[in-house]
Amino acid sequence: MPASTSTVTTSRPEKDQNGAARLRVSPEAETAPLLEFKEHDFFWTYTEEPHRTRRQAIIKAHPEVTKLCGPEPLTKYVVLGVVSLQILCAYLLKDAPFLSWKFFLTAYIIGATANQNLFLAIHEISHNLAFRSASANRAIAIVANLPIGIPYSASFRPYHLTHHKSLGVDGLDTDLPTAAEAFVLDSILGKAFFCTFQILFYALRPGFVYKVPFTSIHFTNIFVQLLFDFILVKATSLNGLYYLILSSFLAGSLHPCAGHFIAEHYVFDPPTRTAKDPLTNTPIPETFSYYGILNFFTYNVGLHNEHHDFPAIPWTRLHKLNEVANEFYCDLPSWDEM
Template sequence: MLDQFRPAGAGSQVDFSYFGGAESLLEGKQRSPRRTEVPKPTDKDDGQSYPALPQDPSDFLWLMTEEPHRTRRLEIMKAHPEVTKLMGHEPLTKYVVLAVVALQLGVAIYLRHTRPLSPIFIFLAYTIGGTANHNLFLAIHEITHNLAFRGVNANKALAIFANLPIGVPYSASFKKYHIEHHKHLGEDGIDTDLPSRLELVCLNNVLGKTFFASFQIFFYAIRPGFVRTQTPTIWHLINIVVELTFNVLFAKIFGISSLMYLVLSSFFAGSLHPCAGHFIAEHYLWDGLEQETYSYYGPLNVLAYNVGYHNEHHDFPSVPWTRLPALRALAPEFYDTIPSHPSWPMVIVNFIRDREVGMFARAKRVGKGIKKEEVEEAKVDKSS
């Protein structure tokens, strides 16, 4: 019976000593269909068979290896030196941000006389509001990499503007946490994208995973403060003052319902929303693979600044969203053989119901500390 679970290309025997007891998940049970696919199948991975046995659900996957993106970046730059032509800011970003902010404020004003719990209010907050605010989350993500303008301060100011319809000031703090996520992918105590041990213990079941997927926005908002506090800067203060002032004035002029629409939109944007599948898709481990980053190449990228091209983004954070498809096309021998997700909405469904994936399905490394980088970043903040 174990033949159907054998990694592709494996021999007649499987040495279970490599799998940390996870083979017990297979005893007397049928394994779920494979969740990821390979755009260009290889002898090593045909995109249909399971390439590995399940991960042990009792702990995170602790790795001693270096994060993979730096290595692949160097290999791609050696094979395709013209990749540097794709780097640089994207002028279109500021216009998209302006349009989406205008859309959100327009819908909020339209609903100023509508009861917040009415069907039309909830429907518009989920469909239009959730999609628009999720787009603004990812606009701030894009701007965090200084890809909207050439100057650092102009990017920080645009991020604060994009933050307005979200209701909660977070663009300034997100910048530092996200840059650390790139530089220290998977490092425990530094990468705040990683679930905590408490989350593993409390949420590692169907009910817990449903709760996590429904309230992702709160986990990503609250967890960083417990894992790694930041030293406030002038931009944190500006972000808070601008956002709170906007909220008070907006509610005073257009009514509390309009402000509630914006806040509810942010909740839906980070909850059981089709676009929110990318939060789980990007770095959770799937199919027993020790692969830390997954891409998604489907149509929802149109609404999400191509964040589905996530391997490409981590390999080259200086390539803007409009050129990520070109990056993949430039180096297909690197990207088309990497397992990817076919659907963001199904990622949420599979995350909740699949016993092979859960809060444990993240790769971690022992944090090395970043005191030197903190000093350098403090210098940059003061100079800007």
């Protein structure tokens, strides 16, 4: 990505009388440009984000897609299988030297792939798509969190749901880099640094943007995670915990499965008025899909336009959505190969 190319599409919010953020609407809105681009800055758009519009159009054209919504029972079994795999690997590496190829390659090939899978299991569960019960979804998310080593599932959910409700809104969507990040990392070396350590940016950025209330589920998440880490160290060694944390770091670093972080909402080419969503006439799509083989390991998160259009459709049915409503997706920009 050229150093001068901005990386995200955002919308500027203003506050209403109740303090809620909304997209800015000015008297000049009808004559204002649909997009604004400044070098070393974001792409600022002044149009409605397309997912709500496309969802309504799809339901009107294909009302049967609403039957695809609802929990996927398979999710809990995949979570339990991957959690078990990571615990087994942690046990098998209890006596392996931390600074060894055996330790590192296991963490990179198996551990990072498994923990990226668990990141996205938590993403899936945040939409209540493992069980019908909200409390059961919170519980399985905490279980999925165990091999990650650090408690985060309880905090992830409110931030991620805000990402859906306020996609691209500056100050609310914590998937967007901050202005400081965009300025400091606006170079080839800066972007390489970001890609290497992006898991840390995703972990720390939300707290600098806004804070979510601390609830009992956060306490439960922290308590269960610390208890699990303690038992793991006692049953294996510190190496077991090191393995899990290294797996989490590598899962969000220079790993093939981490590519979805960049593929989902980052803009690589300057926009043109000819590059438009064929349905909404939006100059720049804010979301991009990827249809390659890595979706097998990542709960089909690559079908990201489909996911944002219908967050209540689980991972196993997103391809069916694309098949039924293909005319709404076939012309959208996407990452077809990786």
